Amino acid sequence: MSDSPLARLNNLDRRWIFLAMGLSIAIPILLKLRFPEYPGPMARATFNAVEAVPEGSTVLLSFDYDPASAAELQPMASALVHHCAARKLKIVFMALWPLGKKQADGTIDRVLKEFHPGYQYGTDYVQLGFQSGNEGVIKLMATNVPEQYKTDSSGTALTSLPLVAGVKDLSAFKLVASISAGYPGAKEWVQYGNGAMPEAFSIVGGSTGVQVSQLLPYYPKQMEGMLVAVKGAAEYEMLVEQKYPVAKPEVIGQGRVRMGPQLVAHLLMIALIVLGNLAMIAGRSRGGAR
Amino acid sequence: MLQRTVPIMILCLSGAVMVLAYFITSAVSWSETVNVWFNVLAAVAYVLGAGNLLTVNLEKISSQRPGWGYSAITLAAFFFMLTVGLFKIGAVPDPAHPTVHLAGDYETAASPYGWMYDWVFSPLTSTMFALLAFYVASAAFRAFRAKNIESILLLGTAFIILLAQTAAGMFLTGWIPEGSAFAFLRLDWMKIAITEYIQTAGMRAITIGIALGVAATSLRLILGIDKSYLPKGGGAA
């Protein structure tokens, strides 16, 4: 007597599952599937936190991720830079990850220089670059930014750059945003930045889906806003583009593009879990009947 | 003494300085100095890691163990990237200081180092992590079994989150009016309730537990009670 088809699934070669997952992502990309987004409360809170910063204030954007996480985080980083520039905020870029500096440079080229050509280096934005030391960097910056960063990323002394010449500590910034993929990242900014001077500035964060669980306890008291994975990025992009549209929506629209394959792949995950359980039940029934 | 007492004293002193800096204003400058030393040591640790890589792979090549060819490839890639990066070969000169070669920008796409980053390092790293998507699917099929109440809760929550974070959530329950008595049946509402209340409560408790553990371990280290970081055996106390 042969096993039922469902029971045979228990012995399924996992490469068929890999193939199914591959197709569930490839086909929506090739067919350019898009779905509407409905901004949730966290994305709205992040949007409102940036909107609440007075025009002309200085904000600090920390790019704490690398290319491995850029798929999830670059869309929210691009939207955040565009949002800050559209609100005429002065932007200071930095990174706690070595590769974060390159991500920031790319975002400056693709977003800031493209959509806000009037932004001048040194007076409207500065790239401080990467510093090793993880949370030690934040700890030192909380009390003494010039000690941590003597020069910007290209070796120019901070005293020569009007935007940051007078910056002493983190209280010089009205908003600190950390786009983070792990350690060090948004959690450390809350612990060492917000912890050192809780009322001096707001913190908003964007994180990968994996890391967001660690950040949930900080929202909304210690972190005013939080963007959760590519979904949060898509929702935030929608809010930003509604108020500050751009000539090239594909640059500030990657989050919504990447949500296309998510639906099919998520349905596949659910189907796999259900099939796996049905296979288990069928296998048990077969064993019981024997 | 050199192998045990001195490291313990260094740890206690550096830890105490960092703690005191929170409470004594005049100790803040000491903690800033110690922080800079910490950053330098963190950078030296990378050099240590690279040194270890060289040791392991050179030993594999010299003893001609199976797979030594791959070690040769590793070292070739390592030395190429290291050379173009440390000596800024092909770097774009700094316009303000064109004669100072080592002041150039070596990370731009026009330089060999930048090229390696954009077209070798970045794709390899991203693809390595992208493999996880396949393994998550395989794990979901093989390991996620609803055998008891706890696993049913886990799977049920996973289903709600998986549906709610895509357009399927709005398609299935978006027709329920937001202000109605049945609004709690909307998947997006359930997702918010789960993440902002239940998941937050769970993670908050885990965070509190971790904080107590970290504080206890840090205190044990700074007070010299925990000496697990010291080298095993040898040396007088």
Added chain:
Amino acid sequence: MNGTTETPRPKQRLTLLWISLAALGASLLVLRAAVAAQADPTGEATRSLWTTVGVWTAALLTLGILSFLFRDNPFYKICESILIGVSAAYWMVNAFWTSLVPNLFAKLAPTLVRDTMLPSLPESPTPIADFVLACVPLLLGIMLLCRLVPSVGWISSWPIAMVIGVTAGLKLVSSIESDFMAQVGATVQPALAFDASGSFAFWATVGALVGIIGVLSVLTYFFFSVEHKGAVGKTARLGIWFLMITFGGAFGLTVMGRITLLAQRFEFLFRDWLGIGG
């Protein structure tokens, strides 16, 4: 190499299959390139040579890593070896230029560094004090590198002790401040919630109660000094349920993250490399 015991004939068939697929793929790409060249005779729409080489390199490396899904193979192993070598070098180069040069060498020999590496390095008002203080991390750094020499490796415990001490000192206060007190403060909120107009807010009250009960029950579960029996046992069981819901939610978010990574790689392969689906 990996100890498989396939018979020669199936292995030859598999090799033949891969070679055929590669040849077919290469033919299609050459055909496509020829068609594209005909459609764009001036070459305005084409990329620079190095970008083209880069795209092909990245695509082949991506396919090499993905080939592991079928089975472990030399192509994957080569890509993995390249990744290890390039990663190690990247971290080292970054550490050198972003930390060692400005924080150590610039203090030990500021004139030399200004002349050869950082022409914009500002003059320090206290060069001698900077030099003396920089000798400490220099010495500790050399001690750390001694770890590579077994006979004097024990000396590396001094800088390691400093790193541990600094980390412990930082974590001790920050974890109590941000992860303990702030979290307890966020949990201990009024159980009855009222909206801005002073009316009783039902769902906000439910949320507050769920938060308090959830945190307390999970903490009860993690409290192993008391046996989980009776009321404590029931509370711990409730805590487990909260944890299962927490992990279920975390799984759902993790899935999204992983799928996004894979989607990005497919986008690169389809749009940037093959030029389809764009």
